[in-house]
Amino acid sequence: MECSICYNNILDTNKVITECNHVFHFSCLLKNFKSNPSTGEQCPLCRKSFLQVSSSNNSNTYIPPSNASAIVQFLRERFLQPPTPPPPRNEIIRNILEYRGLAKLKSTYVDALPEQVLEDTGRIHTEYLQTVASTGRLSSINPNMQNIPIRTNRGREIRKAFIARNKDYILLAADYSQIELRVIAALSNEDTMIEAFNNGEDIHASTASRVFNVPLSDVTREQRSNAKTVNFGIIYGVSAFGLSNQTNLNRTESKTLIDAYYATYPKLRDYMTNQVNFARDNGYVKTISDRRRYLKDINSRNAIVRGAAERNAVNAPIQGSAADIIKIAMIGIYNKLEKEGYKTKMLLQVHDELVFDVFKPELETIKKLIKLEMENAYELIVPLNVGIDVGENWLEAH
Numbered sequence: 001m002e003c004s005i006c007y008n009n010i011l012d013t014n015k016v017i018t019e020c021n022h023v024f025h026f027s028c029l030l031k032n033f034k035s036n037p038s039t040g041e042q043c044p045l046c047r048k049s050f051l052q053v054s055s056s057n058n059s060n061t062y063i064p065p066s067n068a069s070a071i072v073q074f075l076r077e078r079f080l081q082p083p084t085p086p087p088p089r090n091e092i093i094r095n096i097l098e099y100r101g102l103a104k105l106k107s108t109y110v111d112a113l114p115e116q117v118l119e120d121t122g123r124i125h126t127e128y129l130q131t132v133a134s135t136g137r138l139s140s141i142n143p144n145m146q147n148i149p150i151r152t153n154r155g156r157e158i159r160k161a162f163i164a165r166n167k168d169y170i171l172l173a174a175d176y177s178q179i180e181l182r183v184i185a186a187l188s189n190e191d192t193m194i195e196a197f198n199n200g201e202d203i204h205a206s207t208a209s210r211v212f213n214v215p216l217s218d219v220t221r222e223q224r225s226n227a228k229t230v231n232f233g234i235i236y237g238v239s240a241f242g243l244s245n246q247t248n249l250n251r252t253e254s255k256t257l258i259d260a261y262y263a264t265y266p267k268l269r270d271y272m273t274n275q276v277n278f279a280r281d282n283g284y285v286k287t288i289s290d291r292r293r294y295l296k297d298i299n300s301r302n303a304i305v306r307g308a309a310e311r312n313a314v315n316a317p318i319q320g321s322a323a324d325i326i327k328i329a330m331i332g333i334y335n336k337l338e339k340e341g342y343k344t345k346m347l348l349q350v351h352d353e354l355v356f357d358v359f360k361p362e363l364e365t366i367k368k369l370i371k372l373e374m375e376n377a378y379e380l381i382v383p384l385n386v387g388i389d390v391g392e393n394w395l396e397a398h
Contacts, residue, residue, distance in 0.1 A: 101152070101154070102154070105149065105154060105155065105158065109148070109149070109158045110158070112143065113143060113161070116142065116143050123165075124143065124145075126140045126141065126142060126143060126144070126145040126348070127140070127141050127142050128140055128349070129141065133323075134293060134312075134316070135293070135315075135316060135319040135320045135323055136287065136291060136293075136319075136320045136323040136324065136327075137319065137322075137323040137351065138323075138327075138349050140348075140350075145348055145350065146350045146351060148162075148350075148394075150398065156395055157395070159393065159394040159395035159398065160393045160394070160395045160396075161393070162393060162394035163392060163393045163394075164357055164358075164392065164393075165357055168359060168360055169357050169358060169359055169360060170358050170360055170363065170390050170391070170392065170397075171347075171355060171356070171357065171358070171390065171391055171392070171393065171394055171396075171397040172355070172356040172358045172363070172366065172367070172370070172388065172389070172390045172397060173353055173354070173355050173356075173388070173389050173390075173391075173394070173397040173398050174353065174354045174355075174356070174370045174371070174374060174386050174387070174388045175352055175353040175354075175386065175387050175388075175398075176322070176325075176326065176352040176353075176374065176384065176385070176386055177385040177386065177387055178203055178385075179322045179325065179326075179352050179384065180232070180235055180318050180319065180322050181193070181197075181203055181231055181232070181235075182197055182380060182382045182383075182384065182385075183288070183318050183321045183322055183325075183380070184234075184235060184268065184271075184318050185197055185381075185382050186380040186381050186382055187271060187288070187317060187318070187321070188265075188267045188268045188270070188271035188272075189267055189271075189381070190265050190266075190267040190268050190271075191267065192210065192264060192265055193265055193268070193382075194381060194382055197382040197383065198382060198383065201216075202224075203231065204224050204225075204227050204228040204231060205219045205224050205227070207227040207228075207230070207231055207261070207264070208220075208223040208224045208226070208227035210264040211227060211230075211257060211260040211261050211264050212227075212260075222248070225247070226247050226249065226257060229243060229246050229247055230243065230257060230258065230261050233246070234261065234268070235314070235315055235318055235319075236311065236315055237310070237311035237314060237315070238258070239258075240252075240254040240255035240258060241254070243257065243258065272314045275313045275314050275317065276298075276310045276313045276314065278313075279295050279298045279309070279310070279313035280298050280299055283295065283296070283298065285312075285313050285316050285317050286317060286320075287316075287317050287320035287321040287323075287324050288317075288321040288324060288325075288378065288380075289321070289324045289328075289378075291320060291324060293312070293316040293317075293320060295309045295312055295313055295316075296309075297309040298310065298313060322352065324378070325377050325378045325384070326349065326352060326354070326374075326377070328377040328378055329354070329373050329374040329377035330346065330349060330354065332373040332377060333346060333354070333369065333370055333373045333374070334346060336369055336373065337369075342359070342362055342365075342366065343359035343362065344356055344357065344358045344359050344362050344366050345357045353398075354370070354374070355394065355397070356370070358390070363390065367388055370386070370388065371386050371388060374386045
């Protein structure tokens with residue numbers, strides 16, 4: 001097999017295949033990536049996305065055709081974990097990745113958002129769609145306000161641009177704490193997890209304490225971080241391979257951790273199995289409010305397609321129930337604001353967070369109103385917990 005750039009033979013351990021079936025040396029592709037970082041995730045010949053990368057251990061990493069970040073992550077993992085001393089090329093890769101991140105921020109937010117300010121109001125007005133996300137969550141477009149960066153320092157600076165309407169108002173953000181984990185604890189009736197939530201424990205530290213068999217006070221930051229990854233990953237059907245990619249654990253350690261997790265929370269695995277069986281028999285699963293998600297591929301003969309449907313059978317009731325709860329809360333809050341004639345307005349819904357433009361004299365009253373409505377939107381066997389912050393801009397309020 002020949003490289004489409006240099007036309008020399010390619011070993012399986014240094015091979016990249018694209019969606020368009022072009023084949024490259026990884027080194028040739030890297031040279032192209034260095035010369036044009038902003039399109040580095042695409043085939044140099046026809047600009048389609050990467051499909052498969054063969055790494056040095058002869059295992060394949062499969063990359064969805066439109067996932068631009070996957071090849072960048074592959075570069076990061078392969079070149080940014082250097083031996084000592086680090087090879088000179090690592091600094092180049094860091095610069096490329098930093099450039100790409102900055103270019104993304106500039107083009108998507110810094111340049112684009114000012115163009116979407118409505119002339120009549122001087123403000124940005126997003127549109128919310130109710131029938132796009134299969135989980136039932138609201139989705140935001142023109143612009144997508146649910147995608148404003150928060151994970152990086154530079155990304156967080158973008159949120160500073162979003163401010164209250166004038167000096168008489170302040171932004172308030174109210175966020176459900178670990179709502180999906182609380183939902184799955186309630187749906188699965190998992191006693192150990194329910195007890196942790198009812199006792200007000202840090203669920204990730206509590207999980208780490210149990211799966212690593214150490215006292216709660218002795219849980220390390222790394223153990224808590226690994227437990228947190230498993231807690232949220234279980235919802236999406238994380239495998240040992242997937243967990244090893246998200247943590248510093250190898251596959252064997254990841255499998256041991258997942259097995260220990262299910263041993264700690266046995267009813268969780270039973271719930272997941274029952275959900276898949278229910279979907280196979282009925283063709284759908286449902287949320288706490290009996291809203292259905294139909295899964296037409298749940299009995300597919302194709303194992304990959306069927307596996308995706310099985311993961312959705314577990315995930316959809318959890319995400320869908322969280323979506324139901326926050327919608328119920330939004331309706332309750334809106335009705336109270338209208339009935340009492342408050343000047344405060346609800347601005348945004350960002351996944352499990354609501355953002356408000358609060359009239360300062362109403363602040364303390366509105367805090368209590370929002371917390372009461374959100375925490376009592378739906379009664380589960382575990383408490384719903386809401387954190388509230390305020391600030392002059394969205395970053396301060398988050």
